[in-house]
Amino acid sequence: MFGRAPVAPVRPRRWMRRLVMWLVLLLGVFYVGVGWYVSGEIIAGIEVTDPEVGHEIDIVELSAGSITLDVSDYSRAAEDRDAVMGLRWEGGYARVGPATGAGTIETRPFTLLEGTPPPVGASIADLDGFAFPGDPTSLGLDFAKVSYPGPDGDLSAWFVPGTGTRWIVAVHGLGAAPREFLRMLDSTRELGMPTLIVSYRNDPGAPATEGALILAGQEEWEDVAAAVEYATTQGATDVVLYGASMGGALVLSYLLEEPxxxxxxxxxxxxxxxLRHAIDLRSGEALPIGGPIGDSFLAVGRVFTTMRTGIDFDTVDYVARADDLTAPMLVFHGRDDTTVPFAVGAALAAARPDLVEFHALDDTGHVRAWNEDPEAYRAILRAFLEGLGS
Incomplete structure (x- = not known):
């Protein structure tokens, strides 16, 4: 006769809903923080800063024709062990050959190129991948410093005169300098090609951008265009573009923008x-975790990077855009490159095997093709240039 009172439906407790809301909020704040940190690391990698020359190498012994070094504090000791390098110190510059010896004590052939021999002692010298001091006169080549109008103000270049109307236009890497291409000039001098080794925005004396950032060619291609325009006004009928590291990104962008x-x-x-692939491959330097979680951190970091700098990672993905490239290419990339990982160069070569002559260099670091084997580099480069025809 008397039924039981109906049981009211159980509602989720308010504290549970609030806990979930707080967890979602905290997760969002965490991702924002990590994303902002990751974007800061990315931006630092495309910022031009004054190069610091730190004398991190001890000179243990110097004798006629050889030098013994302690490279304990040199971060690229393993990468550069078999390379021909420059050695610089206060008051002098030398070329040193591949190393022998065990551990961090290595002995190298020594040839003084400039100044006086170094003293024996701690923190005296540093190794220099450019391998030549000064300017083209160190190779016995005449050159002139020239200037020409760029999109944001005058740009400058080294001009090495030659014969013929096909010029080489060389674009150095991020934070590097024209001296980077003395190795190339050492290999091409006998061809006699006029050569323009150019500067671009944020180089010393060049127009500066906000934050001194290089957006992987997204905007800087216009500086390459200005250099090519200058070459054509000075008698060039066509050019061979040479891009090293970030300079390669500028060259690829120019090719796509000016087909x-x-x-x-x-x-x-x-x-x-x-750039996106290079960042992903190097993400372990900044992130302690990989896999899907690490990938999500990188994705958020790229979003913040775009917001902060305006860079479009799709625009500067020249591998994805490689179908629109038309010029024959010679591509060098070292398998031990820790700056622009080897996989980036291999992907470009795989995207256009019809255009690209690819040289995967064993035991070779970043922009070290000449250093690891000067004679092989010279032969490959000259064969490619001579094979382009007239």
Whole structure:
């Protein structure tokens, strides 16, 4: 006769809903913080800063024709062990050959190129991948410093005169300098090609951008265009573009933005052809975790990087855009490159095997094709340039 009172439906407790809301909020704040940190690391990697020359190498012994070094504090000791390098110290510069010896004590052939011999002692010298001091006169070559109008103000270049109307236009890497291409000039001098080794925005004396950032060619291609325009006004009928590291990104962007440009061929060394891929491959340096979680951190970091700098990672993915490239290319990339990982160069070569002559260099670091084997580099480069025809 008397039924039981109906049981009211159980509602989720308010504290549970609030806990979930707080967890979601905290997770969002955490991702924002990590994403902002990751974007800061990415931005630091595309910022031009004054190069610091730290004398991190001890000189243990110097004798006629050889030098013994302690490279305990040199971060690229393993990468550069078999390379021909420059050695610089206060008051002098030398070329040193591949190392022998065990551990961090290595002995190298020694040839003084400039100044006086170094003293024996701690923190005296540093190794220099450019391998030559000064300017083209160190190779016995005449050159002139020239200037020409760029999109944001005058730009400068080294001009090495030659014969013929096909010029080499060389674009150095991020934070590097024209001296980077003395190795190339050492290999091409007998061809006598006029050569323009150019500067671009944020170089010393060049127009500066906000934050001194290089957006992987997204905007800087216009500086390459200005250099090519200058070459054509000075008698060049076509050019061979040479891009090293970030300079390779600028060259690739120019090729895509100006498909009708008078480009006979392209040489790329350790070109940063896909900034997103390069960042992903190097993410372990900044993130303690990988897998899907690490990938999500990188994705958020890239979003913040775009917001903070305006860079479009799709625009500067020149591997994905490689279908629109038309010029024959010679591409060098070292398997031990820790700056622009080897996989980036290999991906570009795989995307256009019809255009790219790819040289995967064993036991070779970043922009070290000449250093690891000067004679092989010279032969490959000259064969490519001579094979382009007229």
């Amino acid at each position: 009708a440009a008078p480009v006979a061929g392209v040489v790329l060394e350790a070109a940063n052809a896909d």
